[in-house]
Amino acid sequence: MAWRSPPERPHPLARAGKVDRLAGFLDTAWNKGWLPPPPSDPEELIRRAAKGFSPADETGGRSAEDVADFRLRLTTLMEAISSEAQLNAVGQIFAYGLLTRAIRNRFALGKIWRETSQVLDTRLPPPIIVLGQMRSGTTRIHRLLAADPALSATRFCDSWHPVPAKPDIRPLRGGFDLFMARQLDPWIDMIHPSGAARVDEELGWLAAALNHATYEAQWRIPSYSRFSEQRDAAPIYREFARIFRTNAAHRGNAAKPRVLKVPQFSEDLPALLQQFPDARIVASHRSSADTFRSSVSLVANQMVIQSDHVELGWIEQEWQRKIALRQKRTAEALAKFNGPLATIDFDRLGSDWQAEMEAVYADLGLELTPEARHAMRREMQASRDGAHQAHADQMSAFENNREG
Numbered sequence: 460m461a462w463r464s465p466p467e468r469p470h471p472l473a474r475a476g477k478v479d480r481l482a483g484f485l486d487t488a489w490n491k492g493w494l495p496p497p498p499s500d501p502e503e504l505i506r507r508a509a510k511g512f513s514p515a516d517e518t519g520g521r522s523a524e525d526v527a528d529f530r531l532r533l534t535t536l537m538e539a540i541s542s543e544a545q546l547n548a549v550g551q552i553f554a555y556g557l558l559t560r561a562i563r564n565r566f567a568l569g570k571i572w573r574e575t576s577q578v579l580d581t582r583l584p585p586p587i588i589v590l591g592q593m594r595s596g597t598t599r600i601h602r603l604l605a606a607d608p609a610l611s612a613t614r615f616c617d618s619w620h621p622v623p624a625k626p627d628i629r630p631l632r633g634g635f636d637l638f639m640a641r642q643l644d645p646w647i648d649m650i651h652p653s654g655a656a657r658v659d660e661e662l663g664w665l666a667a668a669l670n671h672a673t674y675e676a677q678w679r680i681p682s683y684s685r686f687s688e689q690r691d692a693a694p695i696y697r698e699f700a701r702i703f704r705t706n707a708a709h710r711g712n713a714a715k716p717r718v719l720k721v722p723q724f725s726e727d728l729p730a731l732l733q734q735f736p737d738a739r740i741v742a743s744h745r746s747s748a749d750t751f752r753s754s755v756s757l758v759a760n761q762m763v764i765q766s767d768h769v770e771l772g773w774i775e776q777e778w779q780r781k782i783a784l785r786q787k788r789t790a791e792a793l794a795k796f797n798g799p800l801a802t803i804d805f806d807r808l809g810s811d812w813q814a815e816m817e818a819v820y821a822d823l824g825l826e827l828t829p830e831a832r833h834a835m836r837r838e839m840q841a842s843r844d845g846a847h848q849a850h851a852d853q854m855s856a857f858e859n860n861r862e863g
Contacts, residue, residue, distance in 0.1 A: 465645040471759035471771055478549055478643050478764050485548035497555035499541055501534045504555075508562035512570060520572025520579055520701055528694035529565065532669035532687070533558070539683035546678065549643070550765025554678070561667050567622040568667075571705065581704040581713050586735050587823065589720035590728065591743030592785055594753035596805040598651065598660070600743055601720040602842070603816060605658040606834035609826075611715040613706065616655045618663035621702045623709035630656045643764055650757050652842070660721045661699070668698040672723035677761045679773065688784065692730035700734040725785040728792035739798060739823045742789075745805035747782060754778045799823045812839060 466475075488494040498504055509517070518526050540546065540554055572579055587604060591597040605612030616633025633655035640647055653659055666673035671687035674680060707713035716739075724731055732738060755775055762769045793800070801822035808815045816835060820827040 465649065468646050468649075471756055472763045472769055474763045475643060475645055481643070482548040485552060489548070497551050499537060501530075501537050504533070504537070504558060505562055508559040509566045512563075512566040515573060516566040516569040519569030519574075520576060521569065521698070525694040525697055528690075529669060529698075533562070535686050536669060536671075536674060536680070536683050539680035539686075540678060543680050543682060544678040545766050545768040547765060547767050550678065553765055557666070557673070561669060564620075564622050564667055568702065568705065571622070572701065578705050578708050579701055581708040583704060583707060583713055583735075584716045585737035585739060586717045586719050587739045587741060588724060588728075588731065588735075589718065589741050589743065590724055590789065591722065592725060592745065592750045592754070592782060593722040594750050594757065595722075595743045595745035596803070596808055597720050597722060597743050599808065599812075599842070600741060600803055600819075601660065601718055602658050602838055603812065603835050604718045604741070604819075606838040607828075607831035608834060609715065609828065609831065610718050611707070611710075611712040612658040612718045613661050614656050615653050615659035617706055617710070618659055618661050619666075621664060621667060621706065623705060644760065646760060650760060658718075661703075661719060662721050662723070664699050664702045665695060665721060665723055667702065668695040670695045670723060670727075672721070672726075676758050677765055679762065679766065679769070681777065684777075688726070692727045693733065696727065696730040696734050699731075722785075725789045728789060728796075732792070732796070737798065739800075739825075740793075740796065741801045741803060741819055741823070742793065743803050743805060743808075747786075749805075751775075751778060751782055754782065 485494070489496045498507070537558070544550065544554075546554060587610065589597050589601045589604070591600075601612070604610060614630070614633070615637075616629040619636060620629040620632050637653055637655060647653075662673055669687075670692070671680075671684050675684045703717070703719075704713075707717065755771070755778055758774050758778060759769065759771060762774065799822065801819040803815050803819060813832075813835075817827060
């Protein structure tokens with residue numbers, strides 16, 4: 460899809476007029492009784508989302524601990540949404556859609572694992588984990604590695620629609636998701652360029668288990684963030700591993716090492732390594748100040764669509780805390796890691812990506828073939844004039860406006 464320049468984004472909390480029009484329509488529809496408002500009770504949400512499934516599908520392939528963890532997370536998250544998030548009508552619809560999708564996918568996956576449990580025995584070679592803060596260059600590293608035909612990666616549509624099906628219409632569903640997102644957020648591709656069948660992070664697999672990463676970037680839910688940060692992440696990553704094996708079996712690429720990337724990994728690395736102890740790691744480093752500014756821009760862009768009470772100062776304070784937490788946890792985890800480890804500097808990657816990738820392959824003990832080099836050059840050429848290049852200019856304009 461050719462990128463078209465979006466309208467000016469004069470402030471981090473700017474939003475498209477379509478958001479206000481949609482919110483106004485929804486409020487009117489609810490007030491006049493044309494449409495019922497979304498339910499706020501977890502049990503009612505489960506009842507609706509699990510319609511057509513057996514109660515046994517909730518437990519398929521899962522331990523009692525994992526089943527209980529999801530239910531507790533759902534209750535705690537919905538309490539935080541009700542008491543803290545101050546969502547507008549668009550946000551309420553988004554929350555309803557995201558949570559019912561997570562529940563329905565959970566039952567659908569459980570049905571697969573109950574009926575074809577052998578998929579959970581799919582053998583996987585050690586994955587390559589791209590580790591780094593949000594906005595630290597991990598997407599570029601991820602897509603360069605994923606360009607190597609000897610490796611595999613996850614599609615956007617598979618991340619957010621993890622239930623396999625034949626025929627596979629997930630690219631169509633993912634394309635519709637992105638179309639709707641672009642209608643309400645004309646700047647989304649500047650911040651994180653995506654395509655339905657394009658390589659993307661496995662954030663959707665974490666969201667499916669109600670990890671906080673997806674939700675705290677959209678809603679002001681500090682109590683849920685703290686609850687999830689302090690809770691054992693093992694059930695999250697057991698579900699992640701089950702989805703990964705299912706995806707690899709369905710896609711027929713289980714024999715190729717998968718390149719995995721979600722910034723949340725920097726917070727949860729021990730739990731991830733518990734599932735994949737032989738993993739290789741590529742750690743990205745970028746100036747904390749640059750990471751902070753870019754993260755705030757992303758979170759503000761997401762939150763302002765779903766709430767009329769977004770405070771930029773609160774976002775800045777919260778993401779300073781998040782960055783510090785992830786730095787601390789990453790350092791602690793890497794200090795205990797004895798496997799193959801490569802590091803990439805954001806600025807060096809920008810100035811000489813080929814030299815950086817050669818060093819990465821050498822550190823990981825991988826062969827950088829001519830085919831991989833050619834594919835990486837094509838990836839860099841395709842992204843050179845992409846929408847994301849404008850995000851740095853956008854943030855500079857924010858700084859200039861603030862100083863002015």
